[in-house]
Amino acid sequence: MFSNLQYKLSTLQKLILLTDGSVTTLLEVITGKPVTVSTLVQRIAKADHEIAELLEIEEGDSINYRVVTLRNVDSEKPLIYAESYTPISRLQKEFKYDLMKADMPIGNIMQERKIESRREIEKIEMIFNDEFSEIFDVSYHIPMLSRTYNIISNNMVLIRIIETFPLTSFLRFNAY
Amino acid sequence: MFSNLQYKLSTLQKLILLTDGSVTTLLEVITGKPVTVSTLVQRIAKADHEIAELLEIEEGDSINYRVVTLRNVDSEKPLIYAESYTPISRLQKEFKYDLMKADMPIGNIMQERKIESRREIEKIEMIFNDEFSEIFDVSYHIPMLSRTYNIISNNMVLIRIIETFPLTSFLRFNAY
Numbered sequence: 001m002f003s004n005l006q007y008k009l010s011t012l013q014k015l016i017l018l019t020d021g022s023v024t025t026l027l028e029v030i031t032g033k034p035v036t037v038s039t040l041v042q043r044i045a046k047a048d049h050e051i052a053e054l055l056e057i058e059e060g061d062s063i064n065y066r067v068v069t070l071r072n073v074d075s076e077k078p079l080i081y082a083e084s085y086t087p088i089s090r091l092q093k094e095f096k097y098d099l100m101k102a103d104m105p106i107g108n109i110m111q112e113r114k115i116e117s118r119r120e121i122e123k124i125e126m127i128f129n130d131e132f133s134e135i136f137d138v139s140y141h142i143p144m145l146s147r148t149y150n151i152i153s154n155n156m157v158l159i160r161i162i163e164t165f166p167l168t169s170f171l172r173f174n175a176y
Numbered sequence: 177m178f179s180n181l182q183y184k185l186s187t188l189q190k191l192i193l194l195t196d197g198s199v200t201t202l203l204e205v206i207t208g209k210p211v212t213v214s215t216l217v218q219r220i221a222k223a224d225h226e227i228a229e230l231l232e233i234e235e236g237d238s239i240n241y242r243v244v245t246l247r248n249v250d251s252e253k254p255l256i257y258a259e260s261y262t263p264i265s266r267l268q269k270e271f272k273y274d275l276m277k278a279d280m281p282i283g284n285i286m287q288e289r290k291i292e293s294r295r296e297i298e299k300i301e302m303i304f305n306d307e308f309s310e311i312f313d314v315s316y317h318i319p320m321l322s323r324t325y326n327i328i329s330n331n332m333v334l335i336r337i338i339e340t341f342p343l344t345s346f347l348r349f350n351a352y
Contacts, residue, residue, distance in 0.1 A: 011208070014205045015202070015205050018205055020197040020283075022196050025194060029187060030187065107196075118292050152292065153292060155292075
């Protein structure tokens with residue numbers, strides 16, 4: 001029902017979708033409050049054919065699969081939903097520990113562990129998914145904005161991240 | 177005369193001062209227009225004692241010194257003034273070519289050349305300097321916001337950058 005409509009994204013939404021810096025830092029400045037992670041899923045899995053190809057690893061290789069929401073410390077309301085895939089073999093020991101154990105944003109882990117990288121945005125999409133509507137507590141007909149990007153280190157994909165938030169979020173500063 | 181006053185920075189100013197991503201990308205999203213570089217100074221120099229220490233090179237080693245303003249393609253008005261120091265010996269040949277020849281923002285060069293890095297902010301200051309007032313065409317009593325950060329690659333300072341803009345800029349989107 002929305003496919004023929006045009007949307008004008010807010011400047012803030014564009015910032016979040018296009019930044020090549022830490023999303024956590026961006027959200028902390030935008031909201032004026034510290035941002036924390038709530039981990040929904042954290043598990044080691046075997047890469048299937050599709051994800052192996054995307055991460056440039058072998059099918060069956062171990063990956064870390066993590067699903068989190070980023071939220072302000074004083075609020076239960078998610079700002080962003082983030083899914084990530086990481087080839088275990090490419091993780092430094094300390095990074096692995098932080099990623100699998102602590103509720104720590106990836107940008108913060110990378111900063112503390114002094115990891116050099118670059119970010120390559122693969123796609124930005126508008127999607128419809130009732131599960132997201134429930135997570136963000138918005139109506140079912142609200143579209144979601146989603147971007148997929150890779151954090152690349154040592155010329156290899158270190159982390160593949162998909163971030164999602166409702167089209168009705170981040171319309172202006174301090175109003176979500 | 178301003179030293180005892182408190183300033184409340186705008187969210188946009190904080191974003192520009194605190195980002196660990198490309199400032200060019202940030203300015204392009206904020207202004208909604210492409211950003212270009214105007215080169216004011218571009219020269220090879222010998223590192224003096226102070227800059228050698230900051231870049232962790234030897235005194236007398238060659239550095240590239242570049243001063244640019246970032247501005248929208250359709251405007252002569254500078255958005256940001258940026259000074260940078262780069263040890264020549266740490267530059268890949270292609271990066272060196274882009275940096276010394278073309279009017280290209282550093283973030284864009286790094287993205288095109290696929291350079292992995294991290295950014296470490298050293299300090300954020302408020303300064304008073306009539307030369308900046310002239311460059312930005314603002315009154316002499318307007319303070320400037322300035323941040324100094326290092327782009328680190330291969331565990332060494334690749335570029336040291338000082339970015340400056342007037343306290344009266346970036347108070348809100350699309351208003352400079």
